[in-house]
Amino acid sequence: MAALEIDALDVHYGGVHALRGMSLTVAEGEIVALLGNNGAGKTTTLSAASGLVRPTSGKVVFDGKEVTRARPEAIVRAGLIHVPEGRRVFSTLTVHENLQIGGYLVRDHAEIRKRIDRVYSLLPRLAERRAQQGGTLSGGEQQMLAIGRALVSGPKMLLLDEPSMGLAPLVVASVMELVRDVNAEGVSVLLVEQNAKAALKIAHRGYVIENGECVLGGSAAELRSDSRVVEAYLGGV
């Protein structure tokens, strides 16, 4: 069954036609990479799915329910969590408070505490820095915190926007490992990346987006060996 289905989505920003009939599906338990250049419409695709921007036409179905024009909080409640580009950690809130914010919609305090403890055991670095302000963490730690914060929401699926951005290769590897661990626990992932190599290493399938539409799709292995992908996104041969 599909966790997320995006069907023929159109998004306009004023006069700019950002998405033109964008379609993709993510099956339950899958990691799907969405590759493309700056301005191709990757972030817009995620923002339309999480309710931050309103599509002019098309459909978004999550977990069997249409959420096309749902408000962001309804989508979070349904279990689809968007981790935005640039991590967007709340800089003057402590690490712990950032995680608590992730559980904003969870009414059960004991449940929030349990989930935060789980994030701490998964990411001990965050536990060490729980009282520190989010803005003082390193880029990699901030990315971990952003993902940890999303985990406290109790996601069925994560939308990750460029988690590798600006990180050293070693740190990228550990972020990707975290994504894989999270996925192994049954959380589906739509992974937007410019770092195609890192993304295709952990993804099951992938899509390539250009000018607001999907131009290519296939298994990660197929994409890795597709000459167009190699040339455009894997740095040629």
Next chain:
Amino acid sequence: MSQLIWNGLFVGSFYALVALGYSMVYGIMKLLNFAHGDIYMLGAFTGFAILGAVGGISPGMALPVLLGVLVVTMAVTGLSGVLIERVAYRPLRNAPRLSLLITAVGASFALEYGMRAGAGADPQVYPLRLGGTAVEVLGARITLQQIALIIVAIVLMVGLNLLVTRTREGRAMRAIALDPRTSALMGISVNAVISRTFFLGSALAGAAGVMAGAYYGKIDFMMGFLIGLKAFTSAVIGGIGNIPGTMLGGLLLGLLESFGTYWLGGEWRDVFAFGVLILFLSVRPTGLLGERVTERV
């Protein structure tokens, strides 16, 4: 000397109560809500109307009655603040900052002259005065009513600070102040939290209005204008958007005025206050406790 300090702290606690609403709204949506001082005026008149409806109050009952009136007034002004945000500010959420500012000035005039049309231009005598026996503390003459009012002010400020620093709602407010878009991605309803912020700030200003009415004994439809500016000054001194800073700024402004009046004469009080505002805006625009965090990318 201790009399000057006491007077300063007393007036300063009024400033701080009003300034908090200013500061919270600025912190969360970068709006200078010029109508905020008029909410204080609205609070004074709401209290006046309730007291008029209740009728004669024996002096012994003055304090309990005042507390009851405070609670009702806070609810009324709080809801008024929510209404103003809904009608005047929310439709302009994505408009240029200047449009919002002009709307705020318009909302201020609407409240002032709406009240003049409704209640008349003449000052009204507050039907409730707290009977005060003065006691001597460290050489300062302090009336019991002043002590009662300052305790109420402290309770409200401490309560607000706890709410903002310790609760889920407070965290959501701070998160939205930092980044509304990402807050929405956490499932926080930005509109609902902004409404609550207006409620809290306006309730505190309303409380200050009733307290000022009961203390000074006279209210009029323009009484919010000057205190709005003073509250703004307090917020700038302490660090606008920063809650403990704003409280500190209110108390400091009260003290500065108290001493300035003593040294330079009463007619210089406002000159002194706004001189301080200009000084802070040019030398330390982030205020005493307002700080920039260094962010690593």
